[in-house]
Amino acid sequence: MTAESAGTPARRRPLRASDADRDATVELLREAAAEGRLDLDELDERLEAALTAKTVAELGPLTEDLVPDGPPGGALVAADPLVLKGGVHGVSRVGGWNVPSKIVARGGMGGVKLDFTRTRVRLAEVEVEVYGEMAGVTVVVPEGWAVDSDGVDPGLGGMRNKVTGERRPGTPLIRLVGAGGAAGVTARHPGPWERRKLRKQLGS
Template structure:
């Protein structure tokens, strides 16, 4: 018998195309009901949007239903900051699953820091990353479809390398960078070829 070749692993999809959960749909339903109670949308609009919310399959489909409503404080916005210190041996977070707080502080130190958001769980519209390159630098990796705002970061001597695109998908967070490049600098980018291969070879399982 001829051995069957294994099926190829699925490629990572853009964050906006990720499948929404029952909790995601319920959160949007609750926001729509609150908006109707506050007089922001009328009952006809509420009914139409509720029907769409309950049948939405992706984050992007849900995002358009609340795009014209004030943002509610999402889960994780009140979490304490995540602090990473490179020290002598370096520090990292990711690429495995981890919950993103609203504020991350990274000190490169002598060993460097790598902050990888490619498989992070984030429902926040914005995340502030306070990066200090110091002697060994800070590297930040964000998924395709996420965007970074680097205007508030002082490049310092080491500089800032922004290798991201501006093609932000609906429903994805904005990474807002502050801090200083220090001696070694700060890099923000999307996954490189080696990281993409590793992601493809280790698909996310529920």
């Protein structure tokens, strides 16, 4: 006779946290800090706890005072992806923009450019779903970052991954999935003009 059949409820094991659970928690914490609901010391403390959490139950208390009505048990729902469509005129994300755990980029007729060189990303991994379409998608990452492009079907335009060098500790992995389409997808480091512009902006 089992414990359940004898009227004693079975003991439930804690649900292990996935990378998506941890990433969603980190995103909520960063948004709360940007809104002034967490100071920098609190943010660093909670981020460390989120990134090392083993179970969903450990993640819940980190955001329960930041989300009005979170789901029961502390389970988190991943934030909606950032969707960028090149359309006719093209679109880009440059500077210190907020990076979510998932991005969908569709090149359209104008193209899409994602420049991560001035972003602060505390996520271990960012998934970028790319569709080159007619004008292509360009992903620019700093030196020391890594890009995994194995999940991209090159199509007619191809998948050109020009990112080189070893991945530095503490930097995110940019994981590309999708299709190159007619114009293709390119991942690279900043070019000479972009580096000069970056140094000028940083005052060096």
